[in-house]
Amino acid sequence: MFPLSPEPEMADEFVLQFDDTPSGRDATNRLEGPINAERHIRVVIVGAGASGLLVAYKLQKDFTNISLTIYEKNPSVAGTWYENRYPGCACDVPAHNYTWSFEPKVDWSSVYAPAKEIYGYFAGFAQKYNLHQYIRLQHQVIGAYWNHEKGEYDLNIKDTANNLVINDHCHILINACGVLNHWRWPEIPGLDKYKGTLLHTADWDETVDLEGKHVGLIGNGSSGIQVLPAIRERCGRVTTFIRNPTWVTPTHGMEQRLFDEEEKSAFANTPGTHLEYRKNIENGLNSMFGIFLKNNQLQEQTRAFIRGQMKEKLDDAYLESKLTPSYSFGCRRMTPGIGYLESLTKPNVEVVLERIDSLTERGCLCDDGKEYSLDILICATGFDTKFRPRFPVVSPSGDNLQDRWATDPQSYLGVAAAGFPNYFTILGPNSPVGNGPVLFGVEAQVDYICRLVDTFQTTNVKMFSPKEEAVRDFVQYKDYFMRRTVWADSCHSWYKNRDDGRVTALWPGSTLHYVECLKNVRLDDFEVTYAGNRFAWLGNGYSQTELDETADWAYYIRDRDDSSPLSTAGQRKLRTRSGMVKDRNVVAFSRVD
Template identity: 65%
Template sequence: MADFLVPSTASPETDAQHRLNGPIHAKRHVRVICIGAGASGLLMAYKLQRHFDNFSLTVYEKNPEVSGTWWENKYPGCACDVPAHNYTWSFEPKLDWSAVYAGSREIYKYFNDFAKKYNLGRYVKTQHQVVGSYWNKEKGGYDVQVKDLENGTAVSDHCDILVNASGILNNWQWPAIPGIDKYKGTLLHTANWDDKIDLSGRHVGLIGNGSSGIQVLPTIQPHVQKVTTFIREPTWVSPVQGLEQHVFSDQERLEFATKPGKLLEYRQGVERGLNGQFGIFLKNTNTNNETETYFRQQMHDKLQNDYLEERLVPNWHVGCRRLTPGVGYLESLGKENVEVVYGEINAITEKGCLCDNGNEYPVDVLICATGFNTSFKPRFPVVGPSGKNLQDVWKEEAQSYFGIAAAEFPNYLIFLGPNCPIGNGPVLSAIECQADYMLKLIDRFQTHNISQFSPKQEAITDFIAHKDHFMQKTVWHDPCRSWYKQRPDGPVTALWPGSTLHYIEAMMEVRLDDWEVKYNGNRFAWMGNGYSQTELDPTADWAFYIRENDDDEPISRGRKLQLINKSGTLQGNLGVSFSGKQVTDAPPAVESKL
């Protein structure tokens, strides 16, 4: 396809004039800035490199290295709660995972190796933190302000399209407990871990029983003198999701590496199992009821303590909070050197924690496993053409289009934004389809004379109304305290109204009727000088459409999907509870196949 180079400083009139002189669908130069070199940012760089040319890309990363949250999180026991072979890109398997639930260092290595393999470092500037982005009304796109963290200087940049891949679970925060600055012992946060701190033989306090706390406790318990763990509310602690923790033998890893189809078969089997568990999150389904019964029995068997069972087993549905495989956690609560303090911490003193039972609990080291700021507000100003700052617009409730864009903020795209599948399925699969959707928008921007694209407010309003209606029948709507929503009785802002497979289908095609599109000059300037791209390629077949038979790809959405999802190749899928029992929760059929 013929290209023409129009620098980012060119006027809209220059762009339109160049198009009139070139062939149909000529590709203008596109300048992209991506914020964050974690999993999402690296994937964006990979896909732009693989599928596009006539573009420039800079990925600004605040950390000294790539891989985002997996570079940052080094606390004891840190691991992914998805089987490792399925915590990879669909097209980029890893042959030598050590175990089903691999640790954070292995996961970091996977993404770091991915960046090295495809030379993605050429696009990345580490220790550069974006501090502001402002729409440029004269030339379009964003003026981006960046701080060079190595030397403290300010850097200015400009882009046609701004992609925020900074993630949702990497802006860690201290708990909002009075007096935390007065504590004179060693203060640690799981997301800002200091490897130089030795916990051996010390009395450790642990605040939190979310995902991080559940992983930390059984890891440190055998090595410390005592752990006092502070728990303020119940939570469902899940057994592993149908797959027990298992260390792969040398023979298993060899077969994965050398036996054709062996690893693919394993990965597909795990993925089908994960995708078969969506019924867990729907109230009054067989899958949810079966799973809750199983969880309740598992917690009873592992706690063996009526006091703890009464306080730790919730009265809200399984899945209202993020499910974390509790490998060894419940058993650790009953160890001799573990003390459980249930209730609120009123204040942190010089020595430790003052709780609502009136007792003070002195500790040598205080670990805060208290999570992240998950408000979805950008961590820097994003100012659109109207002068509005997205930080202010999303102050009370973040409302996006399908988790990737916001109304009135053109040419601004978001990975893992509000209401996409970041807690109810294989998240990397969702990131892949988000990247593909963004690239379709960028392709249209590059090959048509588009100046701005952003979702219509009416489309977002309708999407949020549909989402809120759907959520009423899910467990996420229960009054639990969860990062899925900003308050226990508030709207669910983090999750997609459907399964991961549902999201993938919804994102397969760009619904341009949901988007506000503005053009540089005449909207048909992209038609150019009357010549096709084919005629400009002397190696192409100028009669490619003359054939002996109809070998076209399917045109209808239904037929396309059957080709993509390999319909007819399996005997039939069933829902699966966490107990491993297959449970039928057949979705209602509204179409009949003729």
């Protein structure tokens, strides 16, 4: 027999300690409510583009007791799709799959829809779900500063319509500004000397008449590739300045075309037709990750196909030799060049491969000494794609995330930053922006953020942010993985901090890989600070179920086991309906020796 242990001495009174701050007082109040009571929290979203609207939709749909404000610098929603209006502007993803997974659109006009239609989709999404009640247009966040006493951010916001600075605060700050929203002029001396009409694709002046004019075009990225075929026939002459070769992808099987009325009717009225069409495209997009792996069979096959397509469409040996890259296909973002390559060989188009040294009053002076006089100069020179926030985000220690991410941005799984509590970013560093279907990756990020918001709301967490060592380990893994990808090739790409530098934009895996990674929150990767006793969320001993008169208090009694699988593998197979697809040829790991 074992001797009985003496009973512990019992204090006359137990006291749970809480600090006398708003967070501490809130934790004290939790003791009078049921477990996981939803405390009131304030959430601020910066940006009413596609991702900001999605966050608002999810919070409105699934949460209660939250006050929400979205600050948007523009006079309208939809972000980049509101701002970009240049001729030929479109998405390089098939339109029926450039939607939220749960919110299809059956009446797209063409395979690759123009920007105006895409703007209409996201503006319509905001209207349909009454999201404008949360949005304050022409309000630009200019500073966010952690207030340790209150356990929240103090915000400075500029009301640009009235030229006022107002103040706000929030427990959770979500930066949904994106990376394609801060356009930049080319770094060419003499921009201020040019006397002609100077345009940027992201700040397009629709009153400018191109008819019969000699137009210069700088850039052969996504915008330049779209602009040239859209304006060529209107211009008297076009001189296009190209510094770097790029893979232009007349995508096999998904060429641009208009949908006819019969197709639109089937999409709208025949059950299953539209869903099947979308799923076929998405299956195709999700089968392409092998393209991005070095020495992969799919990379080699695709590169040979695209090279052949470029040769055929250019039909010019000199241009083919100068414009076909030596680096791997996919090192830069792939862009469907609808009509672009053919336009380069038209009689009124001149291709200039020399570097522009400076701008003069008349036009562009190149390094061979030749000056090109132009009536209009279009700069299709893209955006400042650095991930540093557009406004100061200041941590409890006084660090500014703008400084931290100035040259080498390092995030936690693309959604958070070490040392910056209660702060999230959509499409932050190393997100799946070029790995497969991008909007589904955004949905995964938003769902992940919402899970953490739920944890914050239903417990007495005061602040949480990724641990430094967690970010360090993730970046180390990411850098290791990237060595086997074509993104690590030396090419001029916004995916990297320099041509031969660290890949800062892309996820180290496929989009589906990313989605599985974000299915569960790893709280052990976070520094978590509680307001007082961490178990205060247990409350007054009641569950919320037994306080809900409309709930089934015996919900767990059933006549068969219909519960979800407890294993990660089981959940994945159930979610993806594993076993439904037969005879698929998987080439993901096929290597070329």
